[in-house]
Amino acid sequence: MARLTPIDNAYFDGERTGDFTVIGSAVQRSDARGHVTGRTVFFEDMSLPDMTHVKIHRSTRHHARINRVDVSGALEVPGVLRVITHEDVPNNWYVVLRLIGVGPDDEPVLAEDRVLYRGEPIVAVVAETEDAAREGAARVVVDYTDLPAVLDVEEALADGAPIIKQAGTNHFVYEGHHCRRVRFGDVERGFAEADRIIEGRYSSSPIEHAPTEPTGCIVVPQGDGRLRIHTNTQAAFFTLDNTALILGVPPTSLRVVGGTVGGGFGGKVDVIVEPLACIAAMLTGRPAKYVYSRAEEMQVSSTRAAERIVIKDGVMDDGRIVARKITLYVDAGAYSRHSPYGTTKAAAHMPGPYTIPNVHVDAYCVYTNRTPSSAMRGFGVTIGDFALESHMDRIARELGMDPLRLRLKNAYRDGDMKAHRKIASGTALVEVIQSAADLVGHDLPPEYRAMSSAERAEG
Amino acid sequence: MALRQGRGYAAVNYPTGMNLGGDPSQALVHATTMGGFVVTLSSVDLGQGLRTVIAQCAAETLGLPIENIIVDTADTDTGPHCMGTFASRGTHRVGNAVIMAAREARDVMLQVAADELEVDAEDLETDGTGFIRLKGSSEKKIHVSDVALAAHFRQGRTISGRGIFLKEPSTPVPETGEMDPDSCQAHACTVAEVEVDDETGVIEVLRLYNTYEIGRALNPAIATQQVEGGAWMGLSHALFESTEPYYPHSREHGPVDFTEYLMPGPADIPAQTSLFLERPAADGPFGAKGIGEMTANAPIPAIANAVYDAVGVRLTSMPFTPEKVLRGLDELRAGRAG
């Protein structure tokens, strides 16, 4: 049978109430049989007569003005049925952010007078075959005037940097602020009181979701005039609502069918393929498929944002962290997608699972001429945790202190106020550390062993 | 040449649900003629096992065998709204919505059964095998298929229920960042053991030890899949992954295929030893917290810290390529020489 991770009942025993029959048992996956027989139906396993194929002509420039787009070469390719430019898109804006209450719309479905990253879609070509669509896309000719590109988050924010966004700043504006702020206590006073200041700078580069199944959809015009969208979206209604807004049609004219996805990891939250496939289906009256090639998946689809995180800590010699200042830059790439949201999530996560009396966080969502980044597993947190936990190790080394005791000493517990001013509850950092120490035979003295997330010992 | 070993630690927490809330999911449950129960959703299974776990939540709440449950999902014509599968929200949000819907359906089911048995619904219980029986009696009972038939054809009632879960949206205070971002937090601590080749900078992760606090393991086999696969992704991020290997200096040499885009293969994986702790979340379905994302996070700094322990190089930039380790080693050696 499957290897099951053991549950250690010794922890939180009193809280683990409940007598269950099905919950807590290793019920076999309902989809396993379909997976091992090849019968599970992914969107691309649909077979439709008369299907058309969509391929994209993309920007070859990091940042440029578009002077002219010549699609005549594409239309000469046998099998090419239509080309789609921004003029064919009823509402040429992605509105993923508007749907979660964040504005302004900043990303065109198809580029209009400028491109902000290499790989940005300019023209969609609809053809009888994939080969013809690909050939047609290759024959589109775009005349550009290059503009200065910004490829570094700190350079983007520096005085005199070329402004790449029409909104007027190279960063997202949070209610009048340059960044998402968290202010708790008085970080400067904390630094002044600290025995020492320990600083660190951490960074990452963009990461691809790399699902084995590429992002894509098949759109099928229905007899009643509606469109049925077979997609591997991670969010059926998100896709439905965004697509309806872009197409300028009532949401009732669309139907999204999905739910079986060959890996998502956040990449299939973007609503990129469905609107263009719908337009292709509407213009031709035939089913249309738009699926990323692997190369597009790797280089054009959203990434996990690269981040740059600067940490300055005020630390006492006994290991207490009394102040933590964090400056965090998220490389959103050329467009917002979900990055302004993720940057707020990053700020909310700081200063990590520790109770620190003075915290100052500036989290910047920065635009550069790169492939837009967006949601990915651990959005806003993964890179932050790399920085925070590397920094904890740095502190432990500098103090000559056991890294687990350092963490236990600072661990947040029930009743503590977090930097975003919410009272912590249901915490368990202390216990996972104690348990992991046991797994590797790492000795903890009795006072650390006796710690509990649920209550703090007197004194 | 030397292979030098080291151990590193990291401890993390992870929020369940979309940041700031405001991300609802809904569920509908109804009985078919012979006592099957259809859970209708628009939620998406990415492979994390949502369909199975949701069926467990419904079966547990209804008090029926899991074989009675059908999960019908991700058709916007039939399924009610779900925000989507992301932000470690699926099990938590959808689970709660399904429990709510199943409770409502259960109440009707018991009422129908009570009318058939001519007893009070409050005196009935489910036994998990398909029977609804009078508490304390082994004689007075009725099978769910008879209850469903009675509801349809004799009593004229729909055995059904509606459920929604919404964490009220929070708006951050711009000046201070005061906000209510999460529903609950899951926790993890990773200990990584590595071996570093001090001539080439190549890191091998030998072993990962993990304790995860996950609220409640609704299905320990599927939870095991999540944590093991997640830790693998963390390892992969730590050592390999980048769409721009020369970021931020150059946009060139971006991988375009699975050959160039490196991830650990089956021969590159460490031994994993994992343990679960359960501190049920007050607002979680049967106490469960969202764990899908957290599991990739702790291995990354744990590996970085283990490399420091092994060779004294502080890795501050992901991924931890052999080049970064070797440059660090060269600097250390130059420092020592100077």
Add this chain to the structure above:
Amino acid sequence: MVISVQTPDSAEAAHAALQAGAVPLGGGTHLMTRLNDRAGGDLRLVSLRRAGLSGIGVDGATVTLGAATTLADLEDDARLSYLSGCVRSIASPPVRNLATVAGNLFVPQPYGDLAAALLALDAELDVLGAGGARREPLEQVVTGGLRADDLVTAVRFTAPAQSAFRFYKAARRRLNSGSIVTVAARITVEDGLVGDVRLVLGGLARRLVRATGAERVLLGAPLNAETVARAAEADAIEPVDDAYASAWYRARVYPVHLRRALLGA
């Protein structure tokens, strides 16, 4: 776009197709990936799968590999066990069951590890060209290429003496990974001194490199760490950046891997 695929049943017919402008298709593991993904003009392919070019012959010390022999066939042949490490380092079984010996000679670096091995073994190619059949040293083809209508029909080499062949590949993953440094060498040691050496480097530069400088250092010298360190300095290699490693890193670790390749540690 592929507008025709011929599957001739003889080398002569395949060669005629090349002369008529078709492009040879071996296992397709390089060419087809491009054709599946990229636009391009009309293309006519000639598949070598049925052209009678598969097979492994061992006649005394002379080994003949048909051009269309798959890498998997080499891997399975106990007579070629000295090549097994090399072949198993290339891609994965479902690719090696398609990829061919001759195809591997023409894939760009940092792939083409078999070509490195064959070059170290001083292989010769049987080529069917405009003027009929001829032999070409692989070394010449690696630098000068072939004409578009030349068809490689076989690769020949002399089997190395017992334990005289070394193959070593440093990559980012244990399996299925492009090379950072590949070292292939035919080397014999007599009375503690290097008697004969032929050294080829792959993965480092745009093309395979015959490390003649290193060979000169090694020849007649004791095979030890000091000699190998000097050998590693002896060639002007122009390492490249790619998705796997930077030029700096390749240059930096080449001496380490050369030592490990030749001395085992």
Add this chain to the structure above:
Amino acid sequence: MPSRIVTLKLNGAERELIARPSTTLLDALRETFGLTGAKRGCAQGGCGSCTVLLDGRPVVSCLIPVVTVDGSTVDTIEGLADGDRLDDVQQAFVDHFATQCGFCTPGMIMSATALLDRKPDPTRQEVTEAICGNVCRCTGYEPIITAVLAAAEHRRGVPLASAEAEV
């Protein structure tokens, strides 16, 4: 564009199709024969999702113009089960929770099947070599390796976990 009639022995039955020059074996399986178990994950031979057996050997079907394999034997995931009865590799993948999203699973099972057909008693190392061309982004590979080794044990007479559970 000259199309050709191609004959395959597909999962034990003689089948014919009309193929264009650019039709790959994967296209033929999926579009002509409706055998969609083999997946198109990259069309570059890099993910292994399209792995099938060609004359008994695992190959990435996306890289093969089908006209070049006229007359060959092709076996796909759809041919493994005997009606509703899973074969031992499939059953081991189910028992050991070796699937998550399922997209890599058919290719993975075909690579494993090819290994076990040649080597009924593989080492862990041989298993990892056999599946090193099949990308899985979900599981971290360990449960897959476990499942393949369990299927191998079954071929040597050790009952599968599911069979034990039934007893």
